[in-house]
Amino acid sequence: MFASKALRQAAQHAERTPSIKFLGKRTIPAHIDHTPQPHPASPTHSLPASFTSDKGSHASFSTYRDHAQQFGPLRKTIRATEGAVGDAAGSQLGPVHPPKGVFFDRSELPARFHRTPISLAEIEAVETGGAAAFA
Amino acid sequence: MLAQRLIGRTAVRSAFKPSGLPAIAPASRWTRTYATEAEQKDLVIIGGGVAGYVAAIKAGQEGMKVTCIEKRGTLGGTCLNVGCIPSKSLLNNSHLYHQVLHDTKHRGIEVEGVKLNLAQLMKAKDSSVSGLTKGVEFLFKKNGVEYIKGEASFKDEHTVNVKLNDGGETSVSGKNILIATGSEVTPFPGLMIDEKRIISSTGAIALEKVPEKLLVIGGGIIGLEMASVWSRLGSKVTVVEFLDQIGGPGMDLEIAKATQKILKKQGITFKTGTKVLSGALNGDLVTLDVDSAKGGKAESLDADVVLVAIGRRPYTGGLGIENIGLELDERGRVIIDSEYRTKIPHIRCVGDATFGPMLAHKAEEEAVAVVEYIKKGYGHVNYGCIPSVMYTFPEVAWVGQSEQDLKKAGIPYKIGTFPFAANSRAKTNLDTDGMVKMIADPETDRILGVHIIGPNAGEMIAEGTLALEYGASSEDIARTCHAHPTLAEAFKEAAMATSGKAIHF
Numbered sequence: 001m002f003a004s005k006a007l008r009q010a011a012q013h014a015e016r017t018p019s020i021k022f023l024g025k026r027t028i029p030a031h032i033d034h035t036p037q038p039h040p041a042s043p044t045h046s047l048p049a050s051f052t053s054d055k056g057s058h059a060s061f062s063t064y065r066d067h068a069q070q071f072g073p074l075r076k077t078i079r080a081t082e083g084a085v086g087d088a089a090g091s092q093l094g095p096v097h098p099p100k101g102v103f104f105d106r107s108e109l110p111a112r113f114h115r116t117p118i119s120l121a122e123i124e125a126v127e128t129g130g131a132a133a134f135a
Numbered sequence: 136m137l138a139q140r141l142i143g144r145t146a147v148r149s150a151f152k153p154s155g156l157p158a159i160a161p162a163s164r165w166t167r168t169y170a171t172e173a174e175q176k177d178l179v180i181i182g183g184g185v186a187g188y189v190a191a192i193k194a195g196q197e198g199m200k201v202t203c204i205e206k207r208g209t210l211g212g213t214c215l216n217v218g219c220i221p222s223k224s225l226l227n228n229s230h231l232y233h234q235v236l237h238d239t240k241h242r243g244i245e246v247e248g249v250k251l252n253l254a255q256l257m258k259a260k261d262s263s264v265s266g267l268t269k270g271v272e273f274l275f276k277k278n279g280v281e282y283i284k285g286e287a288s289f290k291d292e293h294t295v296n297v298k299l300n301d302g303g304e305t306s307v308s309g310k311n312i313l314i315a316t317g318s319e320v321t322p323f324p325g326l327m328i329d330e331k332r333i334i335s336s337t338g339a340i341a342l343e344k345v346p347e348k349l350l351v352i353g354g355g356i357i358g359l360e361m362a363s364v365w366s367r368l369g370s371k372v373t374v375v376e377f378l379d380q381i382g383g384p385g386m387d388l389e390i391a392k393a394t395q396k397i398l399k400k401q402g403i404t405f406k407t408g409t410k411v412l413s414g415a416l417n418g419d420l421v422t423l424d425v426d427s428a429k430g431g432k433a434e435s436l437d438a439d440v441v442l443v444a445i446g447r448r449p450y451t452g453g454l455g456i457e458n459i460g461l462e463l464d465e466r467g468r469v470i471i472d473s474e475y476r477t478k479i480p481h482i483r484c485v486g487d488a489t490f491g492p493m494l495a496h497k498a499e500e501e502a503v504a505v506v507e508y509i510k511k512g513y514g515h516v517n518y519g520c521i522p523s524v525m526y527t528f529p530e531v532a533w534v535g536q537s538e539q540d541l542k543k544a545g546i547p548y549k550i551g552t553f554p555f556a557a558n559s560r561a562k563t564n565l566d567t568d569g570m571v572k573m574i575a576d577p578e579t580d581r582i583l584g585v586h587i588i589g590p591n592a593g594e595m596i597a598e599g600t601l602a603l604e605y606g607a608s609s610e611d612i613a614r615t616c617h618a619h620p621t622l623a624e625a626f627k628e629a630a631m632a633t634s635g636k637a638i639h640f
Contacts, residue, residue, distance in 0.1 A: 019581065019608040032513050036472035040518045041491035048462055048470060050478045 176200045178509065179295055179309030181287045181454065184212020186486030186498035187315035188271050193506040195278030202307050203275065204297055206286040210271040212317050214495040217337040220267060224260035225340055225364045226526050233367035242565065251368060253345065260340065283307065288455035292479055311481045311509050314469060315502070316454060318447040318487035323352055326414045326443060332421055333414070333441050336361060342440065345369045350423055350438035352411050354381035356525045358444035359398065363527045366403050373404040373436060375411055377428055385523055387537040387586040390572065394531050394588055397568050414441060449488045474514070475505045483509075497521050520603045524593040529569045532596035535584030535603050538574060549577040551609060551633025555589045557640040558628070559620040566590040571629035573609055580608035580634055591622050598626055609633035
């Protein structure tokens with residue numbers, strides 16, 4: 001009896017499919033085109049030429065924009081050839097250890113890893129047992 | 136060039152960032168570097184109105200370092216200080232006064248000795264405003280937003296100079312800059328607004344006495360709301376409107392006609408299809424020379440106070456946009472793309488200062504979207520689904536397309552209406568003026584527009600907006616259970632009338 005009631009109800013609902021559908025949890029779009037498009041409420045539905053013209057050393061507006069955007073996800077357009085820091089993962093840069101039989105000299109490292117330079121006054125102070133510091 | 140400089144800066148910062156390095160360099164060098172970095176914000180917002188403060192709070196919530204610059208001295212902009220909020224306080228309280236005065240006897244309540252205390256009415260308005268503006272300041276603190284009181288102007292593409300309200304100057308540097316400077320009242324040529332006798336909406340919420348006669352230039356939302364307030368408080372109000380319909384261009388024609396009829400019944404005189412030629416102070420009165428829009432019916436109108444309510448225009452004065460070469464369109468709006476970027480992509484603009492309807496809730500939506508564009512790379516505002524509400528009594532509200540819009544565009548449609556006179560709750564409330572009008576696609580039944588005039592229309596339109604945003608059909612609404620007895624049942628019945636037949640009409 002209950003089964004037939006359920007079937008009858010199902011049959012009733014089958015006649016109508018609601019327009020509103022549950023689309024699932026909102027997800028971040030995989031690819032977003034950031035090329036400038038006219039604003040939906042713009043009366044002219046167009047952008048001035050200044051929005052699409054080349055800017056400085058960049059090939060297009062979108063590459064300029066990617067560089068100009070400082071906050072948020074970094075775009076892939078910043079390439080190693082452009083000398084950006086952090087554009088490649090550390091693992092892609094190879095091992096940090098020298099190959100076998102090769103040694104790094106401290107002087108080859110950036111200046112901040114060098115030994116602190118000893119001043120003439122300090123040398124003299126050491127040689128005189130500290131007396132020069134009070135002379 | 137700019138990009139190179141930016142990359143250079145990023146590189147310098149990255150080079151100093153690893154904290155695990157031995158402290159070989161002198162301490163002063165480290166300190167200087169970090170101090171410079173701390174000064175540059177992730178987002179600098181110019182304007183603390185609805186667009187600006189919402190963007191600031193949202194950015195704070197997203198973990199961005201954000202500064203908001205506002206010159207008014209209080210947050211909330213036009214809406215909170217001299218717009219939506221104070222006018223709603225006056226509309227609500229003047230309605231209560233009018234109702235107690237004229238609409239209680241037949242309900243079985245006899246009230247005597249009713250008096251208007253205008254000063255107290257204004258005080259109640261002011262306390263609502265100050266409570267809300269202070270609330271926004273609290274939210275700034277809660278979300279780590281730096282608030283600078285002063286007037287901002289662009290020094291260069293990344294730096295904003297601020298003339299502080301308390302004297303002195305400072306500058307703020309931002310990776311992203313948001314222009315949210317809002318709008319100002321459009322003046323009427325030849326009429327100097329003094330906010331005493333020739334007033335804008337700002338003066339209309341702060342009159343010291345009830346004018347005997349009030350003339351309103353402009354029968355749009357602001358004009359009609361203020362006309363209602365002062366008419367209820369005892370003024371003889373005349374509204375002069377250039378177009379043949381009141382309510383502005385977005386309001387459905389049928390609803391506009393019904394509104395005009397109801398407001399006329401309340402004592403407001405309308406002169407539609409009439410243009411104002413000139414105006415002048417004439418002793419204690421202000422005289423306006425008007426004529427029919429087509430010409431040939433010239434006459435003079437006198438009033439104690441004239442309200443100029445012909446619209447608002449974007450405000451970018453003193454911003455120094457010429458210093459960075461930003462472009463405005465012919466109506467003074469900042470030109471932006473679909474991600475709110477100006478031609479300088481890290482400078483964006485939202486709210487009244489740019490395209491779209493000048494509505495606080497539209498600005499709010501944009502403010503959230505623009506922060507999401509900056510932080511996440513995507514955002515969302517549906518410009519086809521922004522509700523409009525006029526808080527007269529009864530309220531008028533609409534969302535989506537009007538019948539005349541669809542007719543003009545040659546789009547087929549079907550209509551369903553339901554009057555509040557047939558709604559049980561409206562009957563018990565003795566507020567039966569108005570109706571719900573629903574417009575849907577005849578083939579798919581998808582809702583195209585909802586137009587309401589009636590009690591609580593402003594609240595009810597939220598249901599229509601939700602339906603429109605989700606792409607619902609009128610049958611979807613008709614088959615959704617609504618509580619009885621409620622005014623919202625009129626909404627369901629209008630949907631039933633659109634998809635089939637209403638039960639109670």
